[in-house]
Structures are given as C-alpha cells and as structure tokens.
Amino acid sequence: MAEHETSFKASVDLMFDRAAATLDLEPGLGDQIKANNNVYMVQFFVKFRDGYRIFRGWRAVHSEHRLPVKGGIRFAPSVNQDDVEALAALMSYKCAIVDVPFGGSKGGLCIDPRDYNEFELERITRRFAQELIKKGYIDPALNVPAPDMGTGAREMAWIVDTYRNLHPEDINAIACVTGKPSSQGGINGRVEATGRGVQYGIQEFFRHPADVKKAGLEGGLAGKSAVVQGLGNVGYHAAKFLQEEDDVKIVGILERDGALVSDTNISVEAVFQYIRENGGVKGFPDATFVEGGIRVLEAECDILIPAAMEGQITLQNAPRIQANVIAEAANGPVTFEADDYLREHGKVIIPDAYLNAGGVTVSYFEWIKNLSHIRFGRLDRRHEAHKGEQIIGAIEEMVGKPVPSHVRDKLTYGSNELDLVRSGLEDTMRVSYQNISEIYNSRDKVPDLRTAAFVIAIEKIAMAYTEMGL
Numbered sequence: 190m191a192e193h194e195t196s197f198k199a200s201v202d203l204m205f206d207r208a209a210a211t212l213d214l215e216p217g218l219g220d221q222i223k224a225n226n227n228v229y230m231v232q233f234f235v236k237f238r239d240g241y242r243i244f245r246g247w248r249a250v251h252s253e254h255r256l257p258v259k260g261g262i263r264f265a266p267s268v269n270q271d272d273v274e275a276l277a278a279l280m281s282y283k284c285a286i287v288d289v290p291f292g293g294s295k296g297g298l299c300i301d302p303r304d305y306n307e308f309e310l311e312r313i314t315r316r317f318a319q320e321l322i323k324k325g326y327i328d329p330a331l332n333v334p335a336p337d338m339g340t341g342a343r344e345m346a347w348i349v350d351t352y353r354n355l356h357p358e359d360i361n362a363i364a365c366v367t368g369k370p371s372s373q374g375g376i377n378g379r380v381e382a383t384g385r386g387v388q389y390g391i392q393e394f395f396r397h398p399a400d401v402k403k404a405g406l407e408g409g410l411a412g413k414s415a416v417v418q419g420l421g422n423v424g425y426h427a428a429k430f431l432q433e434e435d436d437v438k439i440v441g442i443l444e445r446d447g448a449l450v451s452d453t454n455i456s457v458e459a460v461f462q463y464i465r466e467n468g469g470v471k472g473f474p475d476a477t478f479v480e481g482g483i484r485v486l487e488a489e490c491d492i493l494i495p496a497a498m499e500g501q502i503t504l505q506n507a508p509r510i511q512a513n514v515i516a517e518a519a520n521g522p523v524t525f526e527a528d529d530y531l532r533e534h535g536k537v538i539i540p541d542a543y544l545n546a547g548g549v550t551v552s553y554f555e556w557i558k559n560l561s562h563i564r565f566g567r568l569d570r571r572h573e574a575h576k577g578e579q580i581i582g583a584i585e586e587m588v589g590k591p592v593p594s595h596v597r598d599k600l601t602y603g604s605n606e607l608d609l610v611r612s613g614l615e616d617t618m619r620v621s622y623q624n625i626s627e628i629y630n631s632r633d634k635v636p637d638l639r640t641a642a643f644v645i646a647i648e649k650i651a652m653a654y655t656e657m658g659l
C-alpha cells in the first residue's frame with residue numbers, strides 16, 4: 190500500500206465519518222458507535238516435539254447494542270490488532286445493514302496455518318479457544334465466532350467441542366460458534382453462504398437499471414465479464430455460481446502464485462480442482478499464466494470481484510482499474526483514497542459491509558436453529574406437501590383432468606432446510622440492496638452505495654443506543 194494511504198482501520202473510520210457527516214447525530218454518539226468497546230489480546234504457548242511455541246491472538250468487541258456480538262476468527266500471518274478492530278467495526282455495520290440482530294466482533298490469530306499439520310492446528314485452535322472462553326469472548330449469549338480467512342468448519346468443530354467440555358451444563362453450548370459441520374449443529378448452506386450472498390447481491394444490483402447506468406453499463410447480468418481475486422471460500426463460490434447460474438464470463442482469476450487470463454470463459458471449477466492438486470494456478474492448461482498477477486486486477490472486464498484480502502486496490506493501481514463495477518467480496522479490499530478516486534472516475538463499488546454479509550446472515554439462521562434445537566423444515570415439510578396434494582385433488586375434481594406431473598411435483602414439494610436457508614438469504618440480500626439503493630438515489634449528500642450502506646448502519650445503531658437511554 191502507498192505510504193500516504195490510510196490503514197485498513199483508518200479507512201473504515203473515514204468511511205464511517207463520511208456517512209455520519211450526512212446525519213444529524215447527537216454530539217458524541219458517532220464517536221461511541223465508531224470505537225471498539227474492548228479488545229482482548231492473548232498470548233499463549235503450545236508444546237511441540239521441538240519445544241514451546243508462542244502464539245498471539247486478539248478478539249475485538251466493537252458495538253454491543255445487540256447481543257451476542259458476532260464475527261469470524263481469522264488465522265493469518267498478517268493478523269494484527271488494528272485489522273481485527275477494523276473487521277469488528279465492519280461486522281457491526283454489516284449486521285445492521287442486513288438486519289441481523291447482532292453486535293460486531295472479530296478475532297484473529299497470528300499464524301500461517303500452512304506451517305502446521307492438522308494435529309498441531311487442532312491443539313493450537315483449542316488452546317486459543319480456551320483462552321477466549323475463559324474471558325467470555327466465546328459464549329452463545331455474548332460472543333459467537335464463525336469462520337474467516339484461514340479457518341473453516343473443522344476449526345469451528347474444535348471450538349464447539351472445547352466450549353462444551355468447559356461448560357457441559359450449558360444447554361445452548363452448540364450455539365457458541367457458527368459455521369460448524371452439519372453433524373455438529375451446523376446448518377445446510379453455511380459453507381457457501383458468503384459466496385452465495387455475493388451472487389445474490391450482484392444479481393440485485395443488475396435489477397436496478399439506474400444504478401447499472403451509473404456504472405456505465407446496461408442490460409442484465411448474463412453475458413457480463415468478471416475478474417476474481419482469491420479462489421478461497423468466498424471467491425470460489427461467488428465466481429462458480431455467477432458462472433454456472435448467471436452466465437457470467439470469468440476472464441481472469443488471481444491467486445497467491447500468479448493469475449490466469451483468457452478471452453474465453455475460464456472454468457472456475459476446473460481451476461479450483463487444479464489448485465487443490467497443484468497448490469496454485471501456475472501450469473493450468475486452459476488459460477494464460479501471468480507472473481505477479483496483481484496487474485490482472487486492472488484487466489478489462491465489467492465486474493471486478495476482489496475476494497482475497499484487504500488493501501488490494503490503492504491509489505497506485507486505482508487509475509488503471511478498467512472494471513465498471515467493483516464488487517467487494519473481501520473485507521476492505523479498496524482503501525479510502527482509492528474509493529474516492531474510483532467514484533470520481535465513474536466506477537460503482539458494491540461495498541463489503543453489504544455484499545459479503547451472506548455469511549453472517551446464514552450464521553444467524555444457524556444460531557437460531559441451535560437455540561431452538563430443531564432443524565428448519567422438520568415440522569412443516571410434510572404439512573406443506575400434503576397441502577399441495579389437497580390443492581391438486583381439488584383442481585382435478587373441478588376440471589375432471591389429471592394435473593400434469595411436472596406441476597404436481599412442484600406443488601407437492603415440501604421445503605427442506607437448504608431451501609429455507611437460500612430463501613432467507615436471497616430475501617435478505619435483495620431487500621438490503623433495495624434499501625441501500627433507495628438512499629443512494631434519494632439523498633443528495635450520499636454520493637455512493639457505500640455511504641448509503643453506512644448511513645443505514647449508523648441510523649440503526651444510533652436508534653438502538655438512543656432508545657436504550659445510553
């Protein structure tokens with residue numbers, strides 16, 4: 190990142206300030222909302238064959254206007270307190286934007302998971318979890334983590350088991366983290382939820398012709414071209430769904446070891462499998478490999494999807510970005526200065542605080558499922574199917590003809606958990622975009638979708654604090 194550019198945390202705060210300046214907040218309220226309420230830093234050691242190793246991690250709690258607070262746990266060598274605080278703040282705003290009744294939190298452990306085998310990682314994760322549980326930073330009522338960069342369902346299973354061992358009397362113990370494997374109280378559709386949410390968000394953007402026009406584009410999503418950075422959990426699912434279900438052409442894929450470009454469609458699934466087998470994209474046969482792939486962010490395309498990490502689009506490369514729409518699947522991929530530059534040059538950014546909220550939305554569904562101790566659809570699935578059969582019976586009686594089998598199958602289908610999760614997620618992403626777009630298009634002082642999204646978050650959190658009498 191350029192030296193004169195602000196850090197990730199400062200960028201998030203400046204974006205907050207820009208939105209808060211358009212509102213008439215009581216003095217001091219904005220500062221209270223913006224600041225992290227508390228941050229716990231923990232240092233612990235784990236004994237390996239060759240001796241002790243020390244680890245350092247953080248869990249930041251941003252806004253507690255709703256409890257529990259919610260936010261992922263990241264395992265990466267770049268983790269530091271400032272970034273964890275920025276990510277916790279984004280979580281508060283994100284939850285408010287998509288109407289998920291949680292406050293914001295985030296955790297991180299400074300570790301490169303690729304340096305450890307599974308057995309070692311389990312010991313490290315369990316030790317980190319113990320430290321957080323002891324201080325109430327993991328608790329189904331107070332603070333509920335989820336996966337983020339470098340963690341997934343496996344780590345969440347270790348964490349829930351650690352919590353259960355320490356609190357066997359807690360009947361809601363499995364609600365202490367989300368993103369668990371389904372055998373451990375997870376929910377169908379959580380693994381792909383963030384990518385699926387990115388897909389629904391981009392779809393909804395293209396249902397708003399006025400917004401599409403502001404980006405210098407026209408028409409629907411089908412046939413548009415996209416470049417994606419990072420084929421991890423979020424990037425892989427988002428790009429795969431857009432390609433396979435919306436007819437989006439993937440013309441560039443950036444990974445750690447370089448990038449792939451092609452004039453034709455690069456198969457996301459084929460590249461994903463190739464990375465699994467070869468550890469990177471270099472050598473993939475059906476596209477051109479570009480060494481030092483960051484330049485591919487500047488490739489010609491309609492939609493750029495940064496889905497790897499923060500600080501990828503800065504003042505250094507912003508002037509060369511050709512994409513019309515930047516769809517922020519990662520957290521904080523565009524710095525504050527680059528954000529300004531891109532807006533002034535006619536680019537439209539679909540902001541992270543909205544676009545990658547699919548994960549926390551489905552986490553909310555998982556948490557509710559855990560507290561209610563029953564899977565969604567269990568009570569009403571057959572009931573729904575029987576209702577369909579009754580309707581078919583009535584229609585056939587009236588018209589004296591059998592209903593065609595394809596119609597019968599649809600009418601007698603009872604929704605399962607995955608159907609309900611997808612429906613809830615799609616509705617959340619669509620309605621939230623509509624709210625953001627309405628503010629963007631109706632308030633003179635709101636220059637872009639990000640400011641509109643922050644306005645929604647600040648108004649909701651401010652109202653919660655004001656009504657609580659704080």
Ligand code: NAD
Binds near residue numbers: 340423499546
């Ligand atoms: P991940 O670890 O599953 O995937 C990250 C991918 O990016 C990996 O494939 C990695 O090889 C690649 N990558 C890393 N550095 C890169 C670089 N410099 N250039 C190109 N590729 C690079 O992580 P994830 O869970 O997919 O998270 C990605 C982003 O999305 C993060 O910003 C995270 O905070 C955000 N996010 C994740 C979730 C979630 O549910 N996992 C939810 C909301 C937001």
